[in-house]
Amino acid sequence: MTRSPILVITTGGTIDKQYFDALSEYKISDSVIEQLLATARVKHPFRVVELMRKDSLELTEADRDLIAATIAAAPEKRVVITHGTDTMTDTAKALAHLKDRTIVLAGALAPARFKESDAPFNLGMAFACCQAAQPGVWITMNGTVFDGLAVRKDREAGAFVSI
Amino acid sequence: MTRSPILVITTGGTIDKQYFDALSEYKISDSVIEQLLATARVKHPFRVVELMRKDSLELTEADRDLIAATIAAAPEKRVVITHGTDTMTDTAKALAHLKDRTIVLAGALAPARFKESDAPFNLGMAFACCQAAQPGVWITMNGTVFDGLAVRKDREAGAFVSI
Amino acid sequence: MTRSPILVITTGGTIDKQYFDALSEYKISDSVIEQLLATARVKHPFRVVELMRKDSLELTEADRDLIAATIAAAPEKRVVITHGTDTMTDTAKALAHLKDRTIVLAGALAPARFKESDAPFNLGMAFACCQAAQPGVWITMNGTVFDGLAVRKDREAGAFVSI
Amino acid sequence: MTRSPILVITTGGTIDKQYFDALSEYKISDSVIEQLLATARVKHPFRVVELMRKDSLELTEADRDLIAATIAAAPEKRVVITHGTDTMTDTAKALAHLKDRTIVLAGALAPARFKESDAPFNLGMAFACCQAAQPGVWITMNGTVFDGLAVRKDREAGAFVSI
Numbered sequence A, B, C, D: 001m002t003r004s005p006i007l008v009i010t011t012g013g014t015i016d017k018q019y020f021d022a023l024s025e026y027k028i029s030d031s032v033i034e035q036l037l038a039t040a041r042v043k044h045p046f047r048v049v050e051l052m053r054k055d056s057l058e059l060t061e062a063d064r065d066l067i068a069a070t071i072a073a074a075p076e077k078r079v080v081i082t083h084g085t086d087t088m089t090d091t092a093k094a095l096a097h098l099k100d101r102t103i104v105l106a107g108a109l110a111p112a113r114f115k116e117s118d119a120p121f122n123l124g125m126a127f128a129c130c131q132a133a134q135p136g137v138w139i140t141m142n143g144t145v146f147d148g149l150a151v152r153k154d155r156e157a158g159a160f161v162s163i
Helices: A033-039 A061-073 A088-094 A119-132 B033-039 B061-072 B088-094 B119-132 C033-039 C061-073 C088-094 C119-132 D033-039 D061-073 D088-094 D119-132
Strands: A006-012 A017-020 A025-028 A046-054 A078-082 A102-106 A136-141 A144-147 A151-154 A159-162 B006-012 B017-020 B025-028 B046-054 B078-082 B102-106 B136-141 B144-147 B151-154 B159-162 C006-012 C017-020 C025-028 C046-054 C078-082 C102-106 C136-141 C144-147 C151-154 C159-162 D006-012 D017-020 D025-028 D046-054 D078-082 D102-106 D136-141 D144-147 D151-154 D159-162
Touching: A006 A033, A006 A061, A006 A119, A033 A046, A033 A119, A046 A061, A061 A088, A078 A119, A088 A102, A088 A136, A088 A151, A102 A119, A119 A136, A119 B119, A119 B136, A119 B144, A136 A159, A136 B119, A144 A159, A144 B119, B006 B033, B006 B061, B006 B119, B033 B046, B033 B119, B046 B061, B061 B088, B078 B119, B088 B102, B088 B136, B088 B151, B102 B119, B119 B136, B136 B159, B144 B159, C006 C033, C006 C061, C006 C119, C033 C046, C033 C119, C046 C061, C061 C088, C078 C119, C088 C102, C088 C136, C088 C151, C102 C119, C119 C136, C119 D119, C119 D136, C119 D144, C136 C159, C136 D119, C144 C159, C144 D119, D006 D033, D006 D061, D006 D119, D033 D046, D033 D119, D046 D061, D061 D088, D078 D119, D088 D102, D088 D136, D088 D151, D102 D119, D119 D136, D136 D159, D144 D159
Parallel strands: A006 A046, A006 A078, A078 A102, A102 A136, B006 B046, B006 B078, B078 B102, B102 B136, C006 C046, C006 C078, C078 C102, C102 C136, D006 D046, D006 D078, D078 D102, D102 D136
Antiparallel strands: A017 A025, A136 A144, A151 A159, B017 B025, B136 B144, B151 B159, C017 C025, C136 C144, C151 C159, D017 D025, D136 D144, D151 D159
16 A cells, blocks of 8 residues: 555535524535544545535536546546435446546535534545555445445435445 | 455454543443444444453453454454554554455544544544455554554654554 | 422424435434433433424414423423524513423524534523523523523524623 | 623633543643533633643642632632532532622533533533522532532432532
């Protein structure tokens, strides 16, 4: 394992959701990713790009093109993307053409600002996976490293499962 | 990636430290690992063995032999060990003879019961690493997947560094 | 101060909001009040009545009559009510006719399930106020014990202020 | 209730304990009180004086004299003191001669930096008590407003009880 730098792209999703009392609403806020990495005492070199703040159901083809273009233009070979869970697998497919990169998508089923959230564990999985796995697109959710092209979200179960 | 089951061995360390008011002390308690995995909504098959509850400075050669024997006797090929950080690298060396297993050691610099702890992130890294990495002994701390035989804890910096 | 028992009535509000991934929504869930009191190691005698689970903007006159009737029928002279913040002062007025009771309304501007919430502090204020204050209706928010009939929520400031 | 300002004196104790990995020890750190008050969104006027950082078993008569002198010299009539629990009642007695002040002592049985701590609830109780109670010395622990001169810590039960 070399300590090659990691590009972290944030796109929004539940992981970054905040509660706004003024609206009695629950919206995507400024990203908590840098704070999660500080709490985890990460010393590994990384760079965060806050690319968009969207619920993943609102992501367009243009958004996915932008994510792909950002990765293609980056010097880093290891990439973590934080992403809403509902269309995470669509984005995985849209990035499959990028060769020679280890790309890992992760998100959370409960916002990172909650006391009980899967966010730090999933982000940790993504950090390790992009260092340890072969080039390709991976999804790290529910404790499993999934092939990003062979997984779906089982919405009722609230969990990702292999296909 | 197959969904092969993961053996989780707990040995104690800061990650499991609790504060006991009756003693005004801070001691290793019943392990928080199962709770961390529940919060992370882990659906991946795993089995937890609480092997010992020790500060890693108190671990003996006999303790390390027991850890090795437990792994050697286990059906799982993927192993996560939670461990105090001070002698984590000693245990890594003591497990290096175990072939055909992907063994990952992880711990925490702040107890998991703290609001701000690296425990869930590090445990997530270990879960992903034991699935994605080649057989061998690894350490996942400070955001990096380290070769378990080429890393040391820099006590003053409070961080692991490659050697 | 006698250790006279406290009646805790929950009505919903932000304090009890939970995030539901299946709906990508944020709804009032089973109350966290008992858990907050356990975390606070409360040994004082209390009884919790989960009366309703509503955003306070949805509370009707009938709901407020029910809250008043529940208090009037209760043996406890000290009452804590958890309540959404938007119409907390309306409920305070609707309870003003109840004499010989020390009634305290409290809620939260961030859900109790968040890492950073005002919920435990505000609930602690309410517990102390119902023991230490004269009979009447009080609101404990933003660090102040307010006369429940002389306070309003400044929605833009996200804070309660005296009037 | 007037919005008269509150003096907050910190003296150390479990509430402010932090874990230091470099020593594998658990020591009193810079106070978390200001952070707890920010999380609680306190708008009430207050002033924090970090007077000492001691385990309450280490407090001397001179320390208690200093606490009393600090209060006697302060313009605020309402005072909250955060304090270790083991000798909290001794300090209460040492402050009993201060008339015309409402003084409330509070601490925590688990450090405020823990996910599950009684610190914010107890601090909320103290804030409300110093506003709502008559002049005198009070202790707010375990959900009860205690007369500071008629309470003891039951160390085995981990709770304060009236005497």
